[in-house]
Amino acid sequence: MKIKSNRIFRKLLFCIMACVLISLPLLGLSNFVMRLAVFVWIYILLATSLNFTSGVAGQVSLGHAAFFGIGAYVSALLSLKLELHFLICLALAAAAAGVSGWLVALPAMRLSGGYLAIVTLGFGQIVYIVLLNWIDLTRGPMGLVGIPSPVLFGIEFRKPQSYYYIALFFCVAVLLLFKNYIGSRAGRNLMAIRDDETAAAAMGVDIYKEKVKAFAISSAIAGIAGSLYAHFMLFIDPSKFVGDESTAILSMVVLGGLGSMKGSIAAALVLTALPELLRGFSRYRMLIYGILLVAMMITKAVDWSRYSWYDRMQQWIQRVVQAINRKKGGWKNGAA
Amino acid sequence: MQFFTQQVVSAIALGSVYALTAIGYSMVFGVLELINFSHASVFMVGAFLYYILTNIAALPGLPAFLLSVLITGFLGVAVEKITLRPLRLNNQPKFASLISTIGTSIILQNIMFLLMGSETLPYQTLFPGQSISLGETRISYMQIVIVAVSTMLLVSLSLFIKKSRAGMAMRATAQNYDAAELMGISVDSVISLTFFIGSAIAAISGIFVCMNYQSVDITIGTSFGLKTFAATVLGGIGNLGGAVLGSLIIAFAEVFTAAYINTSIRDLAAFVVLVIVLLVRPNGLLGKPVQKKV
Secondary structure (H helix, E strand, O other): OHHHHHHHHHHHHHHHHHHHHHHHHHHOOOOOHHHHHHHHHHHHHHHHHHHHHHHHHHOOOOOOOHHHHHHHHHHHHHHHHHHOHHHHHHHHHHHHHHHHHHHHHHHHHHOHHHHHHHHHHHHHHHHHHHHHHHHHHHHHHHHEEEEOOOOEOOOOOOOHHHHHHHHHHHHHHHHHHOOOOOOOHHHHHHHHHHOOHHHHHOOOOHHHHHHHHHHHHHHHHHHHHHHHHHHHHOOOOEEEEHHHHHHHHHHHHHHHHHOOOOHHHHHHHHHHHHHHOOHHHHHHHHHHHHHHHHHHHHHHHOHHHHHHHHHHHHHHHHHHHHHHHHHHHHHHHHHO | HHHHHHHHHHHHHHHHHHHHHHHHHHHHHHHHHHOOOOHHHHHHHHHHHHHHHHHHHOOOHHHHHHHHHHHHHHHHHHHHHHHHHHHHHHOOOOHHHHHHHHHHHHHHHHHHHHHHHOOEEOOOOOOOEEEEEEEEEEHHHHHHHHHHHHHHHHHHHHHHHHOOOOOHHHHHHHOOHHHHHHOOOOHHHHHHHHHHHHHHHHHHHHHHHHHHHHHOOOOHHHHHHHHHHHHHHHHHHHHHHHHHHHHHHHHHHHHHHHOOOOOHHHHHHHHHHHHHHHOOOOOOOOOOOOOOOO
């Protein structure tokens, strides 16, 4: 009985959330807030896709911004030089990022932990240097200007209020993809690899193939995020795709909890919105990310029960919970 | 020809400072099997400390040098104690430590950024403008000092690790952490010592690099750290001879790319070499394949 009501409650909650998310642009919020909302969707794509390799499969990557950048530049260049349709640009951007992710993964996935981190970091650096120096194609530090807004069904999606729906659509589609992938056999293989590679291999999982596949998918999603970013900002330059950006995305994944998609979504929301809302603190943004990364790791490791104040706090919380329960009982009795 | 030998000289000087930093990575990896991402930032802090002590506190060169090396060494120990030891004592997975070192690196870099700003600052150098000529090749005194001091440090360090009791404890810890502890080695102090030596030498390397380029800014950690790391992996991580060999190869690749192809892609050379080597020999040139323990 209880389970059933819980399910109904969750469905109801889901419907309310869906309604809020769909009607958000119609509420007459300012352009600033709506721009922020679009950025949140883009960062959710980035954080969940990095979480897919780093959290679910346990392969820490430090070059996620590189795939983001590849997606953005491919999409922008295709629409500027060849004047292709937005959806084709987006698909090709995803393909380009996915293929480069695949190419990086081929050698890198033979390496373990730290080596992989350094290769992806190096790859991020290579992409940044190429974007900065291939002036003929990318215009280097001047960036690409005049990227066209997407036009679908004869409507131009230029304002953040309308672009919001494009971002929302792709984000929901990708989240569904991840949900199904993780719930499937392939997803369980990835988690087995994360928990114990040797054991996974002994159970017949092709570790190398699974890891490469996961990395390529994750890069392709980052490419989609890049394409969405480029056609929203209408201007891109290499400084957006530096190593700091990769670290910021990693901070979101770690803050949300490695392996937890819901956590990544929440962390992407918080870490994208907070720096924008606290403009004065933008100097401290990276410092806060660094402290977050270390603090998250240490607080998980430290055995807090060794400290007496922790016990006392827990006892206190328990007492409050008990008091609330007693009160509830009292209400029920009164009603009966 | 004269241009060529000139490049060789600067590549050797660059390679020897790379080797000093690479050793820090290599030693920590040997003992903890961990890639210490904060090493690059420690290197940068070391270089800045010398700047602060000479330019702002107006100390003379030698005491400032020794003091900044010492402080950086203790900074390395503190970094290990605060951000890595709790994880190690609670048997957290390796990538938790990895992320912790990434975080530490960002913290150090941003603290320096908030204190010193992001401008490039002029750096005091020894023997400005003085050099000797060998044939047509000019070798600056600074380059000679760099190569001489680096060689001396590398030799004495490898003797220390081979001959001394502390060095033996270090090798034992690297070989088998638990067995070393059972043999009565204080593993914690061995790790502290490793971090102290690695960070102090990184500070020396940082000061030399900045003296050589006569400038310092907060990004040196990132670019330099990445390249020395590439060097470490290239030579075979955990192997001191490999670190030196890898550093020289990376330095030659970098200097010759800058000289003969294009200066703006000099950083690219190091990574391309790294990726190629990892494709062919994932354990580096002199590294031994690691047997996975179950």
